[in-house]
Amino acid sequence: MKLIEIRLIQEPDKSFIVYHEKMPFSPWHFHPEYELVYIIKGQGKRMVGDHIDRFKENDLVLLGTYLPHEWLCDSNFYHENGEFKGEAIVVQFLHDFMGDRFIEAPENTELIKVLMHSSQGCKITGQTKRIVISYLDEILEADNSEKLYILFNIFNNLSKSKEYKLLSSPGFTETFKRNESAPLAKAWQYILENFQGDIKVNHLLDITCMSNTTFCLAFKKAYRMTFKEYLTNVRVGYACRLITENSSSIAEIAYESGFENISNFNRQFKKIKGFTPKEFRNKINQ
Numbered sequence: 001m002k003l004i005e006i007r008l009i010q011e012p013d014k015s016f017i018v019y020h021e022k023m024p025f026s027p028w029h030f031h032p033e034y035e036l037v038y039i040i041k042g043q044g045k046r047m048v049g050d051h052i053d054r055f056k057e058n059d060l061v062l063l064g065t066y067l068p069h070e071w072l073c074d075s076n077f078y079h080e081n082g083e084f085k086g087e088a089i090v091v092q093f094l095h096d097f098m099g100d101r102f103i104e105a106p107e108n109t110e111l112i113k114v115l116m117h118s119s120q121g122c123k124i125t126g127q128t129k130r131i132v133i134s135y136l137d138e139i140l141e142a143d144n145s146e147k148l149y150i151l152f153n154i155f156n157n158l159s160k161s162k163e164y165k166l167l168s169s170p171g172f173t174e175t176f177k178r179n180e181s182a183p184l185a186k187a188w189q190y191i192l193e194n195f196q197g198d199i200k201v202n203h204l205l206d207i208t209c210m211s212n213t214t215f216c217l218a219f220k221k222a223y224r225m226t227f228k229e230y231l232t233n234v235r236v237g238y239a240c241r242l243i244t245e246n247s248s249s250i251a252e253i254a255y256e257s258g259f260e261n262i263s264n265f266n267r268q269f270k271k272i273k274g275f276t277p278k279e280f281r282n283k284i285n286q
Contacts (some may be wrong), residue, residue, distance in 0.1 A: 003068055003245075004029050008092060016093035017204035018147055019138055024084045025071040033092035034118060035063040036154070037071070038136045042086035044073040047172075048121035049168025050240030050273070052283055056181035060129050062158070065095065065169065091151065091281050117224075121167035128161040169272065170230060171238025183208035184222055187215075195234045196258040201227055235259060236272045243281050249275045 006029040008017050017033070017194035026119045028047065044053040046055040047070045048063065055071060063069055095103055095115075112121065124132060132154050139150045148161065158164075187204045194203075198270050204227065216227065223230050236242055239257040242248060248256070254277075 001209070002028065005031060007031050007033075008090070010092075014144065015097045016151065019089065020091040020140055021088040021090055022084065022086075024078075025073060025086060025088065027072045028068060030064050030066050030068045031092070033094050034065060034115065035069075036091040036132075036136075037061050038073065038133060040087040040089065042071065042073045042077055042088065044077070045073065050237055050244070050280075051121065051169075052280075053166035053167075056100070058129070060124040060132065060133060061167070062114070062118045062122040062124060062164070064115065064117075067119060067121055069121070089140065090150045091136070091139070091154075093151070108159070110113050111155050113222075114161075114164075117166055120170055122164040123167055124158075124161075124164050126161075126163035128157055128163040131157050158167070166224065169233045183210060184218060185218070188243070191231060191234060195231060195238065196256065199231060200245065220264060232268050233254050233272060234268050239265070239269065239277065240273070240280065243277060244284055250281075253277070 004027070006022070007027050008019050008031075012015050025042070037060070039055060039057060041057060042059075044054070044057045046053050046059065047062070047068075048061065049067055049069070049153050059071075071088070073084075073086045079085065102108070103115070135150050135157075139147055142150055186207050190204065190207055191199060201212065201215070205212060208215055209217065219227050219230070225233065235258040239253050239259075242253045242256065243250075250265075251262050254262050257265070259265035259268070266276055269280070273280060
């Protein structure tokens with residue numbers, strides 16, 4: 001499956017992009033902007049990183065920078081003449097769209113966490129979803145200044161919410177920047193650089209200068225899973241990327257991703273993804 005870079009045109013008098021999508025949704029692609037996608041009309045298959053699922057009307061997802069994605073509508077959303085019946089609103093913004101210091105301001109600590117999680121894709125749910133959609137329903141007709149304030153309202157609601165589900169594995173793609181406390185940032189970097197080998201928690205305790213209890217609690221709070229769970233997710237995510245990008249055997253991919261044997265790889269892959277590596281390859285090829 002070919003991955004391409006697709007960029008929307010940003011008008012020179014605007015600092016971010018608001019786009020009303022009425023053409024067939026873009027194929028498997030990525031871009032440097034964060035992206036908020038609201039499906040007004042449509043139903044089909046959604047791929048975010050190594051996550052494959054169904055989507056329908058009112059689907060709302062926040063995507064991090066350079067995270068591959070695709071919304072593929074079912075055939076009944078095309079007229080016989082090929083005309084597309086789907087519709088979406090897309091909001092895109094760069095990390096520094098308000099200047100270098102805006103996102104990293106101390107007041108934006110909670111927003112930074114959400115943007116960090118968006119590197120895996122965040123499916124927005126619950127009351128947060130309803131509120132954000134109500135803002136997006138207004139944003140197309142708003143003037144330039146109103147669009148900016150609507151985006152700030154969306155930021156405000158996302159920063160206060162935990163009503164979202166992480167989609168892709170952390171190892172499929174890595175966010176270009178992490179704004180966390182230095183010790184955990186060092187641990188995260190070490191994991192990404194060494195996940196193909198044998199990583200023990202003692203390695204991370206030495207790097208972070210934390211006790212075992214402090215590290216485990218801080219790591220789980222930041223990443224929503226234990227260190228061991230995160231390491232397995234990174235390895236599975238990396239394996240998914242290899243399956244997507246090349247034709248190596250499943251056994252070769254397992255060992256290259258840091259698993260010591262194929263049976264454990266198959267077991268952990270199915271536990272996290274819901275299907276075996278072979279089934280995942282078949283889905284990608286479809």
